[in-house]
Amino acid sequence: MxxxxxxxxKKVFEGVLFDTYQWEQEMYDGSKAIFEKLVRKPSVEVIxxxxxxxxxxxxxxxxxxxxxxxxxxxxxxDGEKMQQAAKRELLEETGYQSESMxxxxxxxxxxxxxxxxxxxxxxxxxxxxxxxxxxxxKIEIEFWNFDKWLQLCRDATSVMPFGFRxxxxxxxxxxxxxxxxxxxxxxx
Amino acid sequence: MxxxxxxxxKKVFEGVLFDTYQWEQEMYDGSKAIFEKLVRKPSVEVIxxxxxxxxxxxxxxxxxxxxxxxxxxxxxxDGEKMQQAAKRELLEETGYQSESMxxxxxxxxxxxxxxxxxxxxxxxxxxxxxxxxxxxxKIEIEFWNFDKWLQLCRDATSVMPFGFRxxxxxxxxxxxxxxxxxxxxxxx
Numbered sequence: 001m002x003x004x005x006x007x008x009x010k011k012v013f014e015g016v017l018f019d020t021y022q023w024e025q026e027m028y029d030g031s032k033a034i035f036e037k038l039v040r041k042p043s044v045e046v047i048x049x050x051x052x053x054x055x056x057x058x059x060x061x062x063x064x065x066x067x068x069x070x071x072x073x074x075x076x077x078d079g080e081k082m083q084q085a086a087k088r089e090l091l092e093e094t095g096y097q098s099e100s101m102x103x104x105x106x107x108x109x110x111x112x113x114x115x116x117x118x119x120x121x122x123x124x125x126x127x128x129x130x131x132x133x134x135x136x137x138k139i140e141i142e143f144w145n146f147d148k149w150l151q152l153c154r155d156a157t158s159v160m161p162f163g164f165r166x167x168x169x170x171x172x173x174x175x176x177x178x179x180x181x182x183x184x185x186x187x188x
Numbered sequence: 189m190x191x192x193x194x195x196x197x198k199k200v201f202e203g204v205l206f207d208t209y210q211w212e213q214e215m216y217d218g219s220k221a222i223f224e225k226l227v228r229k230p231s232v233e234v235i236x237x238x239x240x241x242x243x244x245x246x247x248x249x250x251x252x253x254x255x256x257x258x259x260x261x262x263x264x265x266d267g268e269k270m271q272q273a274a275k276r277e278l279l280e281e282t283g284y285q286s287e288s289m290x291x292x293x294x295x296x297x298x299x300x301x302x303x304x305x306x307x308x309x310x311x312x313x314x315x316x317x318x319x320x321x322x323x324x325x326k327i328e329i330e331f332w333n334f335d336k337w338l339q340l341c342r343d344a345t346s347v348m349p350f351g352f353r354x355x356x357x358x359x360x361x362x363x364x365x366x367x368x369x370x371x372x373x374x375x376x
Contacts, residue, residue, distance in 0.1 A: 013201035015208050016224040025250050027323030036204040062213050064299050111252050135215030169357040
């Protein structure tokens with residue numbers, strides 16, 4: 001697990017989505033410099049399966065009027081567990097629910113931004129209610145087969161964790177990795 | 189070109205590398221929320237050619253002691269042009285220089301972080317001096333052929349613009365795109 005920020009780092013700004021930390025760092029030559037790293041609020045993504053298809057959302061948000069594709073996803077609320085957030089976001093954005101919500105992979109950002117993202121798999125989803133969108137969301141639900149879904153990583157306007165896009169590209173380049181990913185997603 | 193921040197956004201924090209902007213955004217249902225976007229200082233990357241090989245740097249930095257691969261690259265100084273920064277970073281990090289420094293592609297971050305990154309090609313580079321590293325850099329210079337270099341995108345610890353990693357993956361997936369990229373880089 002990539003560490004958040006060094007122990008001696010101080011929070012110098014608390015934002016809505018990003019907090020800024022700074023610390024004095026000793027360099028290789030003995031000089032010192034102010035280093036900076038952001039901590040972004042954690043997010044979850046859900047690969048939701050309905051009858052062998054994967055739910056893909058076509059979204060619009062204020063300031064993002066061109067629309068973009070992505071998975072059911074969202075920010076984790078304060079005090080909420082990652083898995084709880086995954087269940088909540090899936091239900092709110094799609095009206096679907098699953099008895100299972102299993103972690104597939106998680107990521108921790110890069111050297112400049114700590115960002116905990118976790119991707120879950122929800123198999124055998126059932127529609128139990130209507131979408132419950134907040135005022136900043138317009139979402140259409142689509143159902144894609146695995147091969148079409150795997151191509152989503154190639155759409156630069158789509159939104160997904162950086163490390164997960166790499167996993168999808170790797171599956172496109174390597175048949176064995178593709179089968180492994182498919183088997184994990186569909187629980188075979 | 190992706191826009192930076194909305195006109196009504198205010199800079200609420202000025203950091204070393206990231207500035208934080210916030211604004212009041214009207215939502216689809218008429219409610220309002222505070223939106224946030226960061227502006228990161230611009231960076232340049234250089235694809236530097238020496239005798240049909242591409243310069244790849246193996247770097248260590250304080251807080252990144254495991255080391256990572258990447259291209260000659262760095263932050264643009266205040267008031268400096270992108271192309272100037274590319275020439276300066278190439279010379280400082282490698283001691284090499286080229287008469288040409290041509291833009292290949294540029295990127296502008298995502299909806300949460302505005303980040304102007306530009307990738308340049310420097311053909312026919314010549315060594316004219318020694319490396320001139322700052323106190324926070326340890327850099328070894330390697331020379332990779334095109335096919336090995338193209339695999340660099342698959343190394344999750346390597347550092348490069350997100351959009352450029354996608355371009356490299358696309359070249360691995362599509363022979364025509366691979367030839368086009370190779371021809372642009374080597375000036376054929």
